[in-house]
Amino acid sequence: MNNTLNETGHQGALRLLLSAGCHSIPHALRKSAMVAAWFAFLTFPILVIKVNTIENTVAWRWENMLAIAVATFFGSYVWRWLLARKEIKRDEAKRESVAERLLTKVQSHPILKLAGLAAIAIPAVLYPQVFDLYQTNIMVSCLVFIVLGLGLNIVVGLAGLLDLGYVAFYAVGAYAYALCNLHWGIGFWTMLPLGAALGTIMGVILGFPVLRLRGDYLAIVTLGFGEIIRLVLENWGDVTKGPSGISNIARPEFFGMKLTIAQSTMYMYYIMLGLLVLTIFCVSRLQHSRIGRAWLALREDEIACQAMGIDKVKTKLLAFALGATWAGMAGVVFAARTTFINPASFTFWESAMILSIVVIGGMGSIRGVIAGAIILILVPEYLREFSEFRMLLFGAIMVMVMVFRPQGLISAKRKIYTYKGTSEAGSGQ
């Protein structure tokens, strides 16, 4: 194996691909054949046979077995190659990818940075003017998911607390707006900060008892909490109207003017854009603040962190509550946008989706989360015929990302502080 790894050039790369993780090419072939046979066996009952228990008929779908065998035969090559590549990368010093280096270069140069920002901001502002209602609508939902992802990023990415019930806070915000609007006619703009505050309060209430727990317990408790909220919404029919949901929720008003649907979608887009900018601003400021550094430290090592005098519970609670704040706010926007909500919008899948945005994009990285949301929301939107396979692919990608690229698409980078004393002392260090 070592021989092949040390070779360079095209031939070496090809041989590495053909015999990845094995002594020789025949060995690799044998291995892949075994993998294919194993998967053909494994998927045999579920993928091949389909029974109809009422009429007692059986359908055999042998073509699926063939497809799986062929796919896993080649898949196992890619798998071993990726594993071998990961081994090599580990030996080398951690190198940044070309895109990352380019980004750093752009960011370090003030004019380039400004140009880069403009290149993003101008299309973002013009988007609803150029594209039609349908496209704008998709973009709004993408923006909502970016905000949710950034909120969850505080909890999972920065503080390292795995929250699987994030959608509960989103539901709280949405239902708060729907109910207040229904009963008391409270408007969108009043409710936006109130929804955020409610999210925070819920975050504190839930966070306070559970944050003493170790990471994996926290995951389960938050998951349970998310389900409790959904079940309560479903069953407490007197207040929440149960599974049929609440309809006719008011859209946001523009200084008392009633807007048409097209106008209001455009308006919604700009509200979300503003909210996103606010979120990015807050999160990036938080990230490099004292609290942000405390979160990172806590994520890395709790005990060392406590020894340094960081209040573990308070810091974690802050992350949890701040994450919930954004979910509450996004919930209000969601209710106002769709004008109809029911508990089916707040299942575990929603939480899993937001989590995969954060994980696939890159935990702790703002750019990563944005990229993740754009890929995970927009790509399935345009590949409609593919949408059945969406969750299947998400699951698979989550595993693959964890195995081969745990830092996500765009990895988070620690802020580097340069010493601003005398230049000799700085360079001498």
Added chain:
Amino acid sequence: MDYFLELFFGGLTRGSIYALIALGYTMVYGIIELINFAHGEIYMIGAFTGLIVAGVLTALGFPEASILVIALICAVIWSASYGYTVEKIGYKPLRGAQRLSPLISAIGMSIFLQNYVMLAQTPDFLPFPALTPQFDFMKPYSAVMNSSELVIVVATIAVCVGLTLFIKYTKLGKAMRATAQNRKMAMLVGVNVDMVISATFVIGSSLAAVGGVLIASHIGQINYFIGFIAGIKAFTAAVLGGIGSIPGAMLGALVLGLTEAFATGYVSSDYEDVFAFCLLVLILIFRPAGIMGKEKTQKV
């Protein structure tokens, strides 16, 4: 009184199924400290395999009695294979990675398997044939307990006793306990740790498959989503008993099953799942180590 007994035996049946699933969670956690989120899906795959095999055998005209046995054996074989494969793909490459990584990988696995079954089979509920035989001697008691409940309870007891003896007296059982205590040390004294971990997944998955087929035949319908709730509840049971402890998982499952049965029977059936989650939250807050677990001190 009859109502009480009916609830009691209903709770016992639930508890038995939870125990069969919870054992898989607790064994895996005991050895590699990972919450295997995909475990509920393995249980669901067991139920589906049982259904498919039973369907094929019925169509081929096999006698009733043999169908349950063959379906059970097939479900165990395939579930164990799935458990083994999941570990090899999703968890093994992540040994030594950060704590969150295998957990997220497990969630990914769970999502993948659910959607795989949904796409390969059907998103709707499938009727599951009643495979368990109806005993004549249970007829007088049919108001409080039926035959399939008896089969479930007896099978669970048999499996639990078998597992306890296995862990205690066989070489592999010893190796498992050694690995759970200290993986590095076990490696040094010659335990093949990779094999032990695989074996743990295989055993845990087999138990879940037994539970899956039995409960599906008792309730009479399955869909691709059953593993999610069952998985969370079984995990609750494992935590309740003290995660990592095998007798703890059995006890916890029993407590959870009975609590649920009485709560739904006497309080409200709408909130069936809420009780389990509330119980979970309460235990974790007041006694995170569970009933039989030992409080671990964190060392630097």
